Amino acid sequence: MAFFGTKDYDRTFFSELVKDKGQGTYNSDIKYFDSQLGPETAGLAQGYDAVCIFVNDNASRPVVEKLHECGVKLILLRCAGFNNVDLQAAKECGITVLRVPAYSPYAVAEHAMAILQEANRRLHKAYTKVKDNNFALSGLLGLDLHNKVAGIMGTGKIGQCMARICKGYGMTVLGWDAYPNQALVDEGLLTYVSKEELLKRADLISLHCPLIMGDNGTYHLINDETIALMKDTVMLVNTSRGPIIDPEALIRALKQGKFHAVALDVYEGEDNNVYTDKSDVAITNDITARLQMFPQLVLTSHQAFFTREALQAIAVVTMENARNFNEGNELGSAECKA
Structure with missing residues (x-):
């Protein structure tokens, strides 16, 4: 997973969830990038199965198409909103988009x-x-x-x-x-x-x-x-x-x-x-x-979500979404469709 727009608190909550491997774990590896996803940085996703993005990342059509070229099959939103993702482009490229419908x-x-x-x-x-x-x-x-x-x-x-x-x-x-x-x-x-x-x-x-x-x-x-x-x-x-x-x-x-x-x-x-x-x-x-x-x-600067409880919930739901996709499970209300 290529993780864009990384902050220290992201590493704290996500790294704990992916440190173990094997049965019953998320079986994922994360590469953290400080830069936001956009036309200039989409190429960083080359060779990754998924990208993880936030509200201020850019997943417009050119970016989605570049992600497709890089082999990305999944866009994980660690937030509820998905207006920054071109869902029609994702559909055409065969990329699944999953969000966190609720956290706190x-x-x-x-x-x-x-x-x-x-x-x-x-x-x-x-x-x-x-x-x-x-x-x-x-x-x-x-x-x-x-x-x-x-x-x-x-x-x-x-x-x-x-x-x-x-x-x-x-x-x-x-x-x-x-x-x-x-x-x-x-x-x-x-x-x-x-x-x-x-x-x-x-x-x-x-x-x-x-x-x-x-x-x-x-x-x-x-x-x-x-x-x-x-x-x-x-x-x-x-x-x-x-x-x-x-x-x-x-x-x-x-x-x-x-x-x-x-x-x-x-x-x-x-x-x-x-x-x-x-x-x-x-x-x-x-x-x-x-x-x-x-x-x-x-x-204030888009901080309403920013509590310990919410960050923990966001990390867990995001990784559950990744596991459900990876294992072919039901995606439910997390899936964003055009």
């Missing part, structure tokens, strides 16, 4: 609430002020979440966890999903409403949708029109996929005084920044630089 929904939902509250209560500003011996409260006014309305857009496993957190704060929870889950209604967790009603009523909107392109998809689900439906004091948090929000529409709204708080762990245009240290260089990404102008907005 708690990790993502807890991070969503953490950064939402950071933005709401201006904790990032408060920390900096106190470090500068400024103990004044100006610029730090927040809102109670208790008795407010939470709108959960996407009620899968992560959305359900976020709904329970919001319920614990004493919020009324509304849900919107292409496939409503009646069990959540029956237990009294949330009430499903139309997208328009949720946008109009919610004081807090949390995005947990997959990124789906095309008509009736979720690409730029949050845009000029949908933002216009929201309350001026709304709080918005995104820990799903960046392109669900149109960044230009978001910036226009922020300039006009919309939003009490915005918290983004993902945003469109983040790819060249994610998991890199640019502390000694100027930020040239226009979207990143403009988002950082707004005092009510908090950015």
